[in-house]
Amino acid sequence: GAVVSQHPSRVICKSGTSVKIECRSLDFQATTMFWYRQFPKQSLMLMATSNEGSKATYEQGVEKDKFLINHASLTLSTLTVTSAHPEDSSFYICSLAGGRNEQFFGPGTRLTVL
Amino acid sequence: DQQVKQNSPSLSVQEGRISILNCDYTNSMFDYFLWYKKYPAEGPTFLISISSIKDKNEDGRFTVFLNKSAKHLSLHIVPSQPGDSAVYFCAASENTGNQFYFGTGTSLTVIP
Numbered sequence: 001g002a003v004v005s006q007h008p009s010r011v012i013c014k015s016g017t018s019v020k021i022e023c024r025s026l027d028f029q030a031t032t033m034f035w036y037r038q039f040p041k042q043s044l045m046l047m048a049t050s051n052e053g054s055k056a057t058y059e060q061g062v063e064k065d066k067f068l069i070n071h072a073s074l075t076l077s078t079l080t081v082t083s084a085h086p087e088d089s090s091f092y093i094c095s096l097a098g099g100r101n102e103q104f105f106g107p108g109t110r111l112t113v114l
Numbered sequence: 115d116q117q118v119k120q121n122s123p124s125l126s127v128q129e130g131r132i133s134i135l136n137c138d139y140t141n142s143m144f145d146y147f148l149w150y151k152k153y154p155a156e157g158p159t160f161l162i163s164i165s166s167i168k169d170k171n172e173d174g175r176f177t178v179f180l181n182k183s184a185k186h187l188s189l190h191i192v193p194s195q196p197g198d199s200a201v202y203f204c205a206a207s208e209n210t211g212n213q214f215y216f217g218t219g220t221s222l223t224v225i226p
Contacts, residue, residue, distance in 0.1 A: 001160065004157070006157075009155075010155075034213075034214075036216075041123065041218070041219075042218060043116070043118075043203070043216045043217060043218040043219065044158070044203065044214075044216040045216075046213060046214070046215075049213070091155075093157050093158070095157075101146045101148070101163065101207055103160075103214060104160075105150075105157035105158045105159070106157050107155075107156050107157045108155065108156060108157045110155060
């Protein structure tokens with residue numbers, strides 16, 4: 001399967017600051033990438049679908065102005081959490097669509113907002 | 115609205131015995147189902163999948179069973195090994211695209 005990396009793996013920031021998380025496909029050109037969020041002991045919740053060269057599609061309840069997604073190339077998608085607050089603390093995971101019914105997940109980024 | 119549910123948050127099994135993880139779904143449009151394994155602070159890794167045209171798929175120690183009429187699937191691991199200890203998520207998708215709907219996960223502990 002495709003190899004997906006995320007950077008950083010862990011980030012701690014102060015409330016009100018913005019944090020950028022990168023998701024890279026190391027060996028696969030990904031037209032579509034997904035961003036998930038997982039709260040402790042909860043499911044992986046899809047936040048948005050990122051399409052290369054076009055605007056991301058956000059799931060209901062996810063603020064597009066707060067979670068900025070940029071998919072500028074076939075190997076890189078970024079998620080920026082703007083003006084982060086403690087309730088944004090979560091585990092953020094990206095994945096890329098390898099084909100029909102295929103997704104390859106990154107290792108995740110643990111965000112802690114103080 | 116949780117379309118995919120895993121009602122058992124945790125499961126403990128003795129090494130060598132069978133582990134059975136269950137998953138229920140509500141959307142009859144789901145036609146493809148997957149199981150992922152996840153270690154803490156890591157992304158999910160694909161384990162096994164099944165299409166709705168089948169009722170069983172086997173890969174080594176892992177077997178997935180699908181009961182469409184009951185909207186239920188299960189993952190059997192036999193024999194269970196300590197290295198199988200992880201959180202297991204089931205996921206489902208519709209024919210329309212790549213979006214996955216995940217269950218809440220079951221934490222499996224295999225006791226040596």
